[in-house]
Amino acid sequence: MARVNENFLKLKSGYLFPEIGRRVTAYAAAHPGERILRLGIGDVVRALPPTVIRAFHEGVEDLARDESFKGYGPEQGYAFLREAAARADFAARGARVEADEIFVSDGSKCDCANIQEIFSLDSVLAVSDPVYPVYVDSNVMAGRTGPADESGRYAGLVYLRCTEASGFRPPLPDHHVDFVWLCSPNNPTGSVLRRADLEAWVSWARREKAVLLFDAAYESYIREEGVPHSIYEIPGAREVAIEFRSYSKTAGFTGARCAYLVIPKDLKGCDAAGKEVSLHSLWNRRHSTKFNGASYPVQKAAAAIYTPEGRHEVRAIADFYMENASLIRAGLQKRGFTVYGGDNAPYIWLKTPKGLGSWEFFDELLNRAQVVGTPGAGFGAAGEGWFRLSSFAQRTTVIEALERIGRVF
Amino acid sequence: MARVNENFLKLKSGYLFPEIGRRVTAYAAAHPGERILRLGIGDVVRALPPTVIRAFHEGVEDLARDESFKGYGPEQGYAFLREAAARADFAARGARVEADEIFVSDGSKCDCANIQEIFSLDSVLAVSDPVYPVYVDSNVMAGRTGPADESGRYAGLVYLRCTEASGFRPPLPDHHVDFVWLCSPNNPTGSVLRRADLEAWVSWARREKAVLLFDAAYESYIREEGVPHSIYEIPGAREVAIEFRSYSKTAGFTGARCAYLVIPKDLKGCDAAGKEVSLHSLWNRRHSTKFNGASYPVQKAAAAIYTPEGRHEVRAIADFYMENASLIRAGLQKRGFTVYGGDNAPYIWLKTPKGLGSWEFFDELLNRAQVVGTPGAGFGAAGEGWFRLSSFAQRTTVIEALERIGRVF
Structure with a gap:
C-alpha cells in the first residue's frame, strides 16, 4: 500500500475554521429557526464595488470573442496588474518594488502555504503565538516540525509569544532562526507593527541573514498616519523580506480570488556549499x-481597484468595516470587556470573561447569544483565554450581536 | 543566510514552455514583421461559448449585490458544480463518483503538481517517457528524486518508455512502484489507453497496492466508441485511482481557470506501521x-458546461479542434511524415524528418517555416526525435502552417 506523508498525521484536529463550521452547523441543526450572527471567519460581506464589477464583466466579455480571447496568461500575472500594483502599493509610498518582482496568484492562503517550499527542510521557522494557522500547518505538512505537544505547539518551531504586556507584538527571537512569519496588521490580535518595530525586525534579519515573511493582507485597514503599509518602506528590507498582499480583505475578493506576493531580486538564500541562490528565481520556477x-477576468477586476474610482469605492467599504470595528470595540469596552485591535485592523481581540477558556467562551457565545466568533486558542497556545471578533459584517449584525452579548455577559 | 530547497537546483533548465517562449520571442525580435504560426503550447484559441459566458456574467453579477454576494466558498468547490460533474462525467457513463469525492480547484496543473504532497517522500513514482513535465518536476522539487543524468532522467524515478512499436502506451512496471502517472488521451503523444489497457493497469495496481494518478484532461477529445473517458469505468478502480479533470481543454478555460480531481473514499494508503489512512481525508486536509x-463566477461558468445548451456548444468547439487534428494528420501524412495521435486527442505526434533532433527540428521549423511546435525531447528522453503539434488553433493558421511545412520539408 502506498505510504502516506506522515507529517499530515501530526496535525492537530481540523483546520480551525472547518472546526468552527462543524460546531455552528451542529448548533443550527439542533436549533432550527434561531438566527445565528457570524463574526467568526474573517470573510467580507459587502458586494464588490461598481468599478470592479464593470472591469470583471469586461474581462468575461473578452473571453466571449475569439479576437479578444485570452488563454493561458503569464504565470506571474498580467503586466497591467503587476505594474498597477507596483506603482500604487509601493512607489506611491516611497518603496521600491519592480513589477517583475510581483507574482500574482489566486489567493494569499495559497501563497502563504506554498512559500515554505523554496526553503530547505531543515530551516528553522519562527512564528508568532497566536498565529494564523496556515503559516504553521503548511510547515508541519512539509516535515519542518516534530509532533505537537499538549498545548498544540510543534517541536522544532520557534514560537514568539505575543502578550498583552507587549501590545501583542512578537519579540525578536533570542537565537538564530532562518525565517520568520510576521503579520501586520495582525490576524488575530488586531495589533500593528509601527516603523520602529519594523526597523528592528529588518535590522535583526540583516544581522542574522534571516528571511522575513511579511503578511500585509490587512494593510488597507491601517488608519494611523506613519504606520508602514509595506515592509519595503523600511530601508534594507529588499535584502531580507518577502511580502504577501491580498485583494480579499482590501477589496472584497474572498469569493473572486486574487492576491500577490513580492520577492525582490536582491533577496538571496544559499545552498549547502554557501553559494548564493536567488529566491526570486526559485519562486519563479x-x-x-x-x-x-x-483567472484573467479576475485580474482585470483586481486592476480596477487601482483606478481613481476604484480606489475611492474600495476605501469606502474598508471604512464601513472599520466603523463596525469601532462599534464593537466601544460596545465591548462599555460592557466591561478588555479589548485590543479594531483601530488599525478589522479584528477585535478580547479577553474572555470569567476566566473562561477560548472554546468554552465560543460555545457559551454560540449557545447563549447565537453569536459566532473565533476562539483565540485556535490560533495557538498563547491565544488561550482570548477571542477574536471580526468586523466583516453588515451593520445590523454588529449592532444585534453587541446587544445579545450585552444581555448575556 | 537562509538555506534554500536544493532539490530545485536539480531541475534541468526552465520548464519546457517558458523555454519555447524565449526562443520564439528572440526569433520574433530578430525578424519583425514575420508572422509566426503557433501550434506549440496546448492552449485553446476559441472563445468561451455563449451559455458559459452568460453564467460567468451572472456569477459576477451575484458579487455586485450584498444580497447575493459570495465570499469564501467551500474549499472543495460549490455543490452545484461538484454534483453536476458527478452526474455528467461519471454517473452518465456508469461510473460511481460521489459529489463529495470531487475537489474543485483553479487548474489541473496545480492539482497535478500538488497531489504528490500526500505521499511519503520515499515513495517510488513511475512516469511515462515522454511525459507532461509537471508530473516529474513537482516530484523533483519535493525531493523524491536524485539528480538528472545527461538525457534528463532523474535518479530514483521509474521511466516507462513509450515506443512507436507499442503505440506509445506505457508498459506495466517490471518491479514494485508506489504510484504511477498515466495520461489518456495522452499529452504529448496523442495515444489513448483502451479498456483492456486500463483493466490491466487497475489489475496491476490492485496487486501491487499502488496508486494510479490518472490524468483525463483530454477525455472530451475521445471520438472512438468504447474508449473509457474515466478510469472509474473500470471495476475496482475506486480502490486504486485518483483522477484529474480539467475544463481548460474541454471548454476553453485556460484563461478562466477551473479543474477538479477525484479521490474516492475507498482509496487508502498506509503509515509506517502499516495502518490504513484515507487519501481522501489527507487531500481534504x-x-x-x-x-x-x-473563484465563484468561474465555478458558475464551469457548471454551465453541464446544461444541455452548454454541452452542445462545448462539443462543437471540441469538434472544431478535432477537425484541425484531422487536417494536420492528413496533411503531414501526405507530405511523407510519420504521424500518430490526432484521432482521439488534440495532439499530433510526428517523427522528425531526416533524423533531426527534436530541438533541431523546432529551430528549423521556426526559422524556415515560422511555425512553432513542441520538441518531443522536452517531454523526456524517449521523446527525442519526435515532435508535438497542437490542433488548438484557428483553421486558417492550421492550413497555412501545413502549406509552409509542405514547402520546407
Missing part, C-alpha cells in the same frame, strides 16, 4: 511549474 | 489548509 496564472 | 476555493 515554483510558480511557473505548479501554477498556471490567476 | 491539504486542500482546505493550502487552498481557498476556486
Whole structure:
C-alpha cells in the first residue's frame, strides 16, 4: 500500500475554521429557526464595488470573442496588474518594488502555504503565538516540525509569544532562526507593527541573514498616519523580506480570488556549499511549474481597484468595516470587556470573561447569544483565554450581536 | 543566510514552455514583421461559448449585490458544480463518483503538481517517457528524486518508455512502484489507453497496492466508441485511482481557470506501521489548509458546461479542434511524415524528418517555416526525435502552417 506523508498525521484536529463550521452547523441543526450572527471567519460581506464589477464583466466579455480571447496568461500575472500594483502599493509610498518582482496568484492562503517550499527542510521557522494557522500547518505538512505537544505547539518551531504586556507584538527571537512569519496588521490580535518595530525586525534579519515573511493582507485597514503599509518602506528590507498582499480583505475578493506576493531580486538564500541562490528565481520556477496564472477576468477586476474610482469605492467599504470595528470595540469596552485591535485592523481581540477558556467562551457565545466568533486558542497556545471578533459584517449584525452579548455577559 | 530547497537546483533548465517562449520571442525580435504560426503550447484559441459566458456574467453579477454576494466558498468547490460533474462525467457513463469525492480547484496543473504532497517522500513514482513535465518536476522539487543524468532522467524515478512499436502506451512496471502517472488521451503523444489497457493497469495496481494518478484532461477529445473517458469505468478502480479533470481543454478555460480531481473514499494508503489512512481525508486536509476555493463566477461558468445548451456548444468547439487534428494528420501524412495521435486527442505526434533532433527540428521549423511546435525531447528522453503539434488553433493558421511545412520539408 502506498505510504502516506506522515507529517499530515501530526496535525492537530481540523483546520480551525472547518472546526468552527462543524460546531455552528451542529448548533443550527439542533436549533432550527434561531438566527445565528457570524463574526467568526474573517470573510467580507459587502458586494464588490461598481468599478470592479464593470472591469470583471469586461474581462468575461473578452473571453466571449475569439479576437479578444485570452488563454493561458503569464504565470506571474498580467503586466497591467503587476505594474498597477507596483506603482500604487509601493512607489506611491516611497518603496521600491519592480513589477517583475510581483507574482500574482489566486489567493494569499495559497501563497502563504506554498512559500515554505523554496526553503530547505531543515530551516528553522519562527512564528508568532497566536498565529494564523496556515503559516504553521503548511510547515508541519512539509516535515519542518516534530509532533505537537499538549498545548498544540510543534517541536522544532520557534514560537514568539505575543502578550498583552507587549501590545501583542512578537519579540525578536533570542537565537538564530532562518525565517520568520510576521503579520501586520495582525490576524488575530488586531495589533500593528509601527516603523520602529519594523526597523528592528529588518535590522535583526540583516544581522542574522534571516528571511522575513511579511503578511500585509490587512494593510488597507491601517488608519494611523506613519504606520508602514509595506515592509519595503523600511530601508534594507529588499535584502531580507518577502511580502504577501491580498485583494480579499482590501477589496472584497474572498469569493473572486486574487492576491500577490513580492520577492525582490536582491533577496538571496544559499545552498549547502554557501553559494548564493536567488529566491526570486526559485519562486519563479515554483510558480511557473505548479501554477498556471490567476483567472484573467479576475485580474482585470483586481486592476480596477487601482483606478481613481476604484480606489475611492474600495476605501469606502474598508471604512464601513472599520466603523463596525469601532462599534464593537466601544460596545465591548462599555460592557466591561478588555479589548485590543479594531483601530488599525478589522479584528477585535478580547479577553474572555470569567476566566473562561477560548472554546468554552465560543460555545457559551454560540449557545447563549447565537453569536459566532473565533476562539483565540485556535490560533495557538498563547491565544488561550482570548477571542477574536471580526468586523466583516453588515451593520445590523454588529449592532444585534453587541446587544445579545450585552444581555448575556 | 537562509538555506534554500536544493532539490530545485536539480531541475534541468526552465520548464519546457517558458523555454519555447524565449526562443520564439528572440526569433520574433530578430525578424519583425514575420508572422509566426503557433501550434506549440496546448492552449485553446476559441472563445468561451455563449451559455458559459452568460453564467460567468451572472456569477459576477451575484458579487455586485450584498444580497447575493459570495465570499469564501467551500474549499472543495460549490455543490452545484461538484454534483453536476458527478452526474455528467461519471454517473452518465456508469461510473460511481460521489459529489463529495470531487475537489474543485483553479487548474489541473496545480492539482497535478500538488497531489504528490500526500505521499511519503520515499515513495517510488513511475512516469511515462515522454511525459507532461509537471508530473516529474513537482516530484523533483519535493525531493523524491536524485539528480538528472545527461538525457534528463532523474535518479530514483521509474521511466516507462513509450515506443512507436507499442503505440506509445506505457508498459506495466517490471518491479514494485508506489504510484504511477498515466495520461489518456495522452499529452504529448496523442495515444489513448483502451479498456483492456486500463483493466490491466487497475489489475496491476490492485496487486501491487499502488496508486494510479490518472490524468483525463483530454477525455472530451475521445471520438472512438468504447474508449473509457474515466478510469472509474473500470471495476475496482475506486480502490486504486485518483483522477484529474480539467475544463481548460474541454471548454476553453485556460484563461478562466477551473479543474477538479477525484479521490474516492475507498482509496487508502498506509503509515509506517502499516495502518490504513484515507487519501481522501489527507487531500481534504491539504486542500482546505493550502487552498481557498476556486473563484465563484468561474465555478458558475464551469457548471454551465453541464446544461444541455452548454454541452452542445462545448462539443462543437471540441469538434472544431478535432477537425484541425484531422487536417494536420492528413496533411503531414501526405507530405511523407510519420504521424500518430490526432484521432482521439488534440495532439499530433510526428517523427522528425531526416533524423533531426527534436530541438533541431523546432529551430528549423521556426526559422524556415515560422511555425512553432513542441520538441518531443522536452517531454523526456524517449521523446527525442519526435515532435508535438497542437490542433488548438484557428483553421486558417492550421492550413497555412501545413502549406509552409509542405514547402520546407
